[in-house]
Amino acid sequence: MSEANYxxxxxxxxxxxxxxxxxxxHAVFGITWYAQDSLGEVxxxxxxxxxxxVDKDSTYAEVESxxxxxxxxxxxxxxxxxxxxxxxxxxxxxxxxxxxxxWLIKVKLSAAGEAEALLSAEEYRKLLENG
Numbered sequence: 001m002s003e004a005n006y007x008x009x010x011x012x013x014x015x016x017x018x019x020x021x022x023x024x025x026h027a028v029f030g031i032t033w034y035a036q037d038s039l040g041e042v043x044x045x046x047x048x049x050x051x052x053x054v055d056k057d058s059t060y061a062e063v064e065s066x067x068x069x070x071x072x073x074x075x076x077x078x079x080x081x082x083x084x085x086x087x088x089x090x091x092x093x094x095x096x097x098x099x100x101x102x103w104l105i106k107v108k109l110s111a112a113g114e115a116e117a118l119l120s121a122e123e124y125r126k127l128l129e130n131g
Contacts, residue, residue: 012124
């Protein structure tokens with residue numbers, strides 16, 4: 001299990017999801033170290049369909065762990081252009097490398113300005129500290 005970490009180059013949603021912006025048009029989404037740690041061992045990821053739309057603050061997928069099934073919340077709005085198919089055979093990557101191999105989807109953003117409402121790594125760490 002990796003140590004708790006929240007990379008400074010990501011933006012964070014208060015529901016424990018992250019976005020890595022790729023220019024103004026694309027982003028990669030995943031769940032934070034805190035989320036995967038709270039869930040426990042991830043055993044199944046049910047990805048959305050490529051081409052479907054995601055809306056900021058809405059559920060777009062489910063992650064199932066040995067403890068619970070948890071909704072994954074979109075930090076930004078857009079159209080799904082890729083899903084991490086590797087997680088079908090290796091859902092534990094979400095636990096082992098939540099910011100790398102454990103990414104969930106790639107999105108073409110429909111409202112890039114939404115990113116301004118997300119938290120910086122420092123703000124997200126403060127949110128966790130204050131519970």
